Each structure stands twice: as structure tokens, then as C-alpha cells.
Amino acid sequence: MPKIGxxxxxxxRRRNLGVREVALRSGISHxxxxxxxxxxxSPSVDTLSAILDALGTTLTGFFSDLNSAVRHSPFYGADExxxxxxxxxxxxxxxxxxxxxxxxxxxxxxxxxxxxxxEPFSHSAQEAGTVLHGAVEVTVGDECRVLKAGDGYYxxxxxxxxxxxxxxxxxxxxxxxTPPTY
Amino acid sequence: MPKIGxxxxxxxRRRNLGVREVALRSGISHxxxxxxxxxxxSPSVDTLSAILDALGTTLTGFFSDLNSAVRHSPFYGADExxxxxxxxxxxxxxxxxxxxxxxxxxxxxxxxxxxxxxEPFSHSAQEAGTVLHGAVEVTVGDECRVLKAGDGYYxxxxxxxxxxxxxxxxxxxxxxxTPPTY
DNA sequence: CCCTCTTGTTCAGTATTCTAACCATGCCTA
DNA sequence: TAGGCATGGTTAGAATACTGAACAAGAGGG
Numbered sequence: 001m002p003k004i005g006x007x008x009x010x011x012x013r014r015r016n017l018g019v020r021e022v023a024l025r026s027g028i029s030h031x032x033x034x035x036x037x038x039x040x041x042s043p044s045v046d047t048l049s050a051i052l053d054a055l056g057t058t059l060t061g062f063f064s065d066l067n068s069a070v071r072h073s074p075f076y077g078a079d080e081x082x083x084x085x086x087x088x089x090x091x092x093x094x095x096x097x098x099x100x101x102x103x104x105x106x107x108x109x110x111x112x113x114x115x116x117x118x119e120p121f122s123h124s125a126q127e128a129g130t131v132l133h134g135a136v137e138v139t140v141g142d143e144c145r146v147l148k149a150g151d152g153y154y155x156x157x158x159x160x161x162x163x164x165x166x167x168x169x170x171x172x173x174x175x176x177x178t179p180p181t182y
Numbered sequence: 183m184p185k186i187g188x189x190x191x192x193x194x195r196r197r198n199l200g201v202r203e204v205a206l207r208s209g210i211s212h213x214x215x216x217x218x219x220x221x222x223x224s225p226s227v228d229t230l231s232a233i234l235d236a237l238g239t240t241l242t243g244f245f246s247d248l249n250s251a252v253r254h255s256p257f258y259g260a261d262e263x264x265x266x267x268x269x270x271x272x273x274x275x276x277x278x279x280x281x282x283x284x285x286x287x288x289x290x291x292x293x294x295x296x297x298x299x300x301e302p303f304s305h306s307a308q309e310a311g312t313v314l315h316g317a318v319e320v321t322v323g324d325e326c327r328v329l330k331a332g333d334g335y336y337x338x339x340x341x342x343x344x345x346x347x348x349x350x351x352x353x354x355x356x357x358x359x360t361p362p363t364y
Numbered sequence: 365c366c367c368t369c370t371t372g373t374t375c376a377g378t379a380t381t382c383t384a385a386c387c388a389t390g391c392c393t394a
Numbered sequence: 395t396a397g398g399c400a401t402g403g404t405t406a407g408a409a410t411a412c413t414g415a416a417c418a419a420g421a422g423g424g
Contacts, residue, residue, distance in 0.1 A: 004227060015266060015274065019402060029383045034403060041381055044411075045186060046224040056266035056276050056287065063242045084197060084238035092197065094238050105238065201372060211413045216373060223411055226381075 004048075005039040007062075011055050012037070025054035081108055089115040105177040111136065111165035128154040134171025137164045186230075187221040189244075193237050194219070207236035263290055271297035291355040293318065293347035310336040316353025319346045 012022055012033075019037075023030035028050055035041045036051070043051070045059070052062050081093035091110040111134070130152035137146045139162040140155045146166055147153065155161065157177070165171045194204055194215075201219075205212035210232055217223045218233070225233070227241070234244050263275035273292040293316070312334035319328045321344040322337045328348055329335065337343065339359070347353045 016272070018400080020400095031384080031403080031405090032382050035382085038403090042226040042228040044224040044226050044381075045230060047382080048227060056264070056274075060245045061287075063245045082238070090198070092238075105243075200370080202370095213373080213375090213414075214412050217412085220373090226411070229412080 003039065004043075005037045008033075008051065008055075009037040011057065015055065017055075022051065022054050026050040090117070107173075107175045107177070109163075109173040109175060111163070111171045111173070113168055113170065114165060115171075116164040117162050128152065129173050129175025132172040132174055134165060134167035134169055136171050136173060137166045138162070139164075185221065186225075187219045190215075190233065190237075191219040193239065197237065199237075204233065204236050208232040272299070287359040289355075289357045289359070291345075291357060293345070293353045293355070295350055295352065296347060297353075298346040299344050310334065311355050311357030314354040314356055316347060316349035316351055318353050318355060319348045320344070321346075 012019070019030045019033045022028075023033050026033075028047055032041075032043070032047065033051065036043050036047075048062075049059055052058060081095055083091060083093050089112040093108045093110075095106040095108070107129075109129075131147045131149050133149055135146055135148045137144065138153055140153070141159045141161075163173070194201070201212045201215045204210075205215050208215075210229055214223075214225070214229065215233065218225050218229075230244075231241055234240060263277055265273060265275050271294040275290045275292075277288040277290070289311075291311075313329045313331050315331055317328055317330045319326065320335055322335070323341045323343075345355070
């Protein structure tokens with residue numbers, strides 16, 4: 001939540017609009033606009049959405065413009081992978097947790113024997129990956145194939161997909177998703 | 183603000199995490215998580231950010247995945263341009279106001295005699311446009327040129343830029359910006 | 365069957381956002 | 395100078411987000 005206020009003020013100023021004008025168009029009180037722009041309060045998503053609407057922008061656009069250029073070390077140690085799932089049958093460990101303006105979700109996935117992501121699901125993004133160890137049956141749309149170490153995949157996440165470990169040992173996969181949704 | 187809750191729940195479930203687990207990692211109470219996921223309250227940006235953090239996602243990623251496939255008429259009449267600025271010296275009228283998943287901000291800009299966007303500013307996006315009528319002096323970075331009807335431009339918005347009407351009549355420009363931030 | 369551990373939901377109380385009315389300032393015009 | 399009308403900021407009270415504890419439903423396990 002980096003200086004939302006400042007950015008909002010810029011957007012408004014750029015349009016030669018007053019706080020009151022934006023308030024009128026968005027249905028939010030001008031005092032709230034003032035407070036939000038000066039980071040004295042964190043608006044609810046609904047409120048922010050209404051304001052952006054009045055400015056002809058969208059939540060999507062607003063946030064995709066956020067966190068632009070910040071310096072950060074490009075290196076991460078082997079101990080810096082962060083578990084983002086609950087390591088029972090499948091473990092998802094991500095790289096670069098706090099990297100600014102992260103556009104990629106790089107995952108090290110470990111599938112226990114018989115592990116299965118279950119119901120094919122879909123979300124809008126693109127993902128690619130490769131099997132490091134073991135054997136994984138990957139289903140994308142109506143295509144299905146067993147991938148072994150060295151094999152890889154690349155597909156649009158909107159296609160329903162599913163992963164299943166078919167080896168009699170744990171399998172590992174290294175994958176990348178962008179945008180970092182999963 | 184389309185079903186934020188549903189999407190959040192999907193993200194969580196996909197990770198095999200419980201409401202309580204996410205609460206612990208995000209510092210938000212598990213009851214809030216429950217309420218938010220069922221759209222019974224609209225979280226503040228701070229809160230949402232904390233939750234997404236615990237799920238390994240970002241505001242940017244979360245919203246860029248939002249509003250995917252919704253049907254909508256592709257046609258807009260000449261009377262459907264919406265003024266998003268305050269028409270004094272410069273008028274900004276945008277197209278497709280309520281178009282779902284809008285990725286482009288198409289603008290019809292009208293500059294009064296002597297109008298000037300003033301201080302060069304910058305934001306992260308890409309924009310292109312062409313002069314329809316009159317003459318506009320465009321400055322991008324350290325380059326400056328006068329464009330007349332038919333001339334165009336295309337640049338990365340991160341470069342500081344500025345527009346100035348140098349004709350002795352109103353000038354009009356048709357432009358596009360993506361993502362729809364401006 | 366009871367016990368316990370897990371899951372998510374409900375609810376009363378607290379903290380925060382949000383609003384409405386008021387205030388301060390600056391810029392016109394008379 | 396006063397008066398009007400912009401601008402944005404402040405503040406008490408209403409509305410809502412948020413919390414913690416209590417509740418309900420299900421899954422084993424003895």
C-alpha cells in the first residue's frame with residue numbers, strides 16, 4: 001500500500017478537478033477524498049473503486065501502474081523460499097517474497113506420492129514449468145500427458161488444468177506464473 | 183468491485199489453508215477473513231494487501247486477474263464520450279466508460295488556444311496518439327516537436343512528457359493509453 | 365457414544381472509515 | 395474594503411470495518 005494518496009492526488013490534479021468535483025462524481029464525501037489523498041486513512045475497496053471510476057480509471061489500471069521503479073537485490077539464497085501453502089500432500093514454495101513490483105510467481109512445488117491438485121481450475125494468467133524429479137501427469141483442457149524430469153509445459157491458465165503425481169516417490173516441479181496470481 | 187470475496191476464497195482453498203491460518207499469517211482476524219470472503223464487508227486497501235501478502239500475491243496481480251471474460255457491446259455512439267476532466271482549457275473525453283476489463287483509455291482531447299499541460303509529468307504506461315486538428319507541441323524527455331493534423335506519437339509514459347497547443351485555434355488530439363491510468 | 369480437533373460462521377464490542385457541517389485561505393469583482 | 399465563490403482542511407458524530415470469544419457442524423479415534 002504505497003502512497004495511494006499521492007497517486008490519487010496526481011490523477012485528480014492532472015484532470016483539473018477539485019476534491020469537491022470528484023466527490024460529486026464518485027458519491028464519496030469530499031472530506032474522505034481529502035483524507036485519503038493525504039494518507040490519513042486507508043479507503044475500502046468499494047470507496048477506492050468509486051473514486052477511480054470518477055477519474056476514468058480502474059482498480060486494475062491503478063494497481064498495475066503502482067510500485068514502479070524500486071531498487072532491490074536480485075539475489076535470493078536457497079533458504080529464502082517461502083512456503084505459501086500448507087505442506088501436506090503438496091508444498092508450494094515461492095521465490096522473492098518481498099521483491100518490489102513482482103510480476104512473476106516462481107514456485108518450487110513438491111508433490112507427495114499420489115498428490116493431486118484435484119478439480120481442474122482456471123484463472124487468467126500464463127504459466128510455464130518443468131519437472132525436476134519424479135513423474136507428473138499434467139492435464140490441460142482435454143490434453144493429458146505424463147511429464148518426467150526435464151519435460152516442461154507452457155499454457156494459458158484460462159485453460160482448466162490439473163497436476164497429479166504418478167510416481168511412487170515425491171515429485172518436484174519448478175514453475176512460473178504471471179501475473180503473480182495463483 | 184466484482185466478487186473479491188469469491189476470488190479470495192479460491193486463492194486460499196487452492197493453497198489448502200484455513201481461515202485461521204491466513205489470519206495468522208496476515209495479522210487480520212479470521213472473522214474478518216470469513217466476512218470478506220462472503221462479501222459481507224468491503225476490506226480497506228491495507229487489509230486486503232495484508233491478506234494477499236499472506237497468500238503470496240500482490241494487489242497488482244490480484245486486480246490484473248480480475249474482471250476477465252464479460253460480454254459487452256463493442257459499439258459506442260458519438261454521444262457516449264464521457265468528459266473526465268473539467269473542460270476549461272483542456273477537455274478529456276473518454277470512450278467506453280463502462281466497458282468491462284478495459285485495458286485502454288481512449289481519449290479525445292481538445293486544447294484551447296494556448297492550453298498547456300504544464301510541468302512534464304510521468305507515469306508508468308504506454309501511450310500513442312495523433313493530432314486531428316490544429317498544432318500541438320509535444321515534449322518527451324529532451325525531445326520536442328510540433329505535430330500537426332495527421333502527425334502522431336508513441337512513447338513510454340515513464341518519460342516525462344508535456345503537451346502545448348501552439349495553434350491560434352483549438353487543437354484536438356485522439357490518444358490511447360494502456361493500462362488505463364492517466 | 366463421547367471426546368477432541370478441525371473446519372467456518374455468528375455476534376457483541378471496539379476501532380476505523382466516512383460523512384456533514386464548519387473553518388481558513390486565496391482570488392476575483394465591485 | 396467588503397462580498398462572493400472558488401480552493402482544500404478540520405472535526406464531531408454516524409456508519410461500517412474489524413476483533414475476540416463463543417457457537418455449530420463435521421471427521422476421526424477410542
